[in-house]
Amino acid sequence: MEIRQLKIFVTVAEEKSFTRAAQIMGYAQSNITTQVRLLEEEFNTRLFERLGKRIALTPDGEKLLHHAQRLLQYAFEVKEAMTSSREPNGILNIGIAESLCIFKLPTLLKEYSRIYPQVKLVIRQGTPLDFARWLRENVIDVAFSLDQLINDDDLIAKTLCEEPMIIVGNDEHPLIAKGCMELKDIAQESFIYTERNCSYRSVIENYLADSKIKPGSSYEFDSIEAIKQFVLSGLGIALLPYAAVEKELSAGNMVDLRLIEPKIEMYSQIVYHKNKWLSPSLLSLLDLVNEYF
Template sequence: MEFRQLQAFCTVANTLSFTRAANILGYAQSSITTQIQQLEQELNAKLFERLGKSIVLTSEGECFLMYAKQILHLSMAAKEAVTGSATPKGSITIGAPESFCVHRLPLLLQEYRKRYPEVKIALKTGTCSDFAYWLRTHTIDIAFFLQQESHHPELITHTLFRDPMVIAAGADHPLIQKGTITPSDLHGETLILSENGCSYRVVLESILAATGAYPASILEFSSVSAMKQCAISGLGITLLPMIAVSTEITSSQLVNLNWVGPDFNIYAQVGYHKDKWLSPALSAFFNLAIEIFSHKTKTLA
């Protein structure tokens, strides 16, 4: 088993394309195919399944990917430990919710790139449950969570700031006339929510269930922009971070329904897996996130 085979395997697994992997690594496609075949022969397992013109990881491939990434990470750690270089370089992969990517992350990335221009950054959006899994499987190096403050035994986390949430609806929604709303006011209403696994959706649904309030229907989206547009169009009521809807509320496209129910207690946290080797690049990013958001909390919130 050679490092170049592991690198080829991880690149194909990330791109799900032999052609793109070959372009990234600077090899001929036939060379990538040969390296994967040699790896499969040594492991006596099929790592990829061809479905028409597409490829997917087999269950054996998914299992092996976690170990292959760890081996490559440890190899990088060993090289940097021996050379003694503390200059951040290499690459880091960040997980973050869409709203965080749009409204919070650019400030941090701009400052990080200014300080450490040699580091390449990749970004994956998803839900908090996605991030916990991706950190465990080394798919990402670090993640930002929007959730109730928690301390997962597998993760090293730091709370950055409280993120206010808003229950909002289009300008013509009947509930605007109430002035304030409680969980019971959402009984029988159409809710526009983010996909399953989103922490603040889980919090809202648990609050409603505890008070016996159940929506008539739920429109589920992975896009914050789609959620806002549907609410503006009068299709239902949405729950989003205040910063994600502040522009629409200021322009009166959306109205804050003034929730007086239980507090959502949503906080922004940054974290990485407890067994993760902190490269200079990753350590610098973690520390800068704390520096930036600790100083900017009042402005951001």
């Protein structure tokens, strides 16, 4: 098994085509086919099902793809560590929570790209569970997570700041007249949830379950912008980071309904794996984050 063979295998798997893989890699298609066949012979298994002109990974192919991607990333890191200068360069894969990506980090990332234009930033939005898995699998180099304080033996997490969480309604919501709201008030409301595995959704669901409270009805969206539009339309209330609704609150068309308790504590944190090689590109990002926070 050679690195070149794994690159060919991964390219074929990603493109789902021997022909396109050959074009991308600049090889004859017969060479691509031969290298995949040699891998299949070495592992004594079929890696692809060939269905006419279409191909698909077999279960063993899926397994090899997972490990091959990690091996190729490690090989890239070794090469970069041994041959690159101290100047940041290459690709930096970053996981970012949606609310931080849209409302908190654009200025920092813009400044990073201005200072280090030779570094390509690849952004992946996800949840804290996604980030933990991606960091362990080396899919991303670092994550900006919005979560309760992270305590994971495999991960290094630095708290950047606390992110205030509020329950919001539109400017005509009846709860405004109360001046504040209690958790039990949600039983009479339509509650708009973020996607499953979102950290603050899990927290509010746990509080509601502990208090045996169910919303009158509910919606679920994986987009904060969609949630805000539903709130503004009077279709429900939602728990969101203050930073995500700051403009609407200032404009007066959305209102903090002032949940008395419990206090929902969320923190912006930068996270990377304890065994991650801190490349010049990653180190420079960590340094810039320290300046901003």
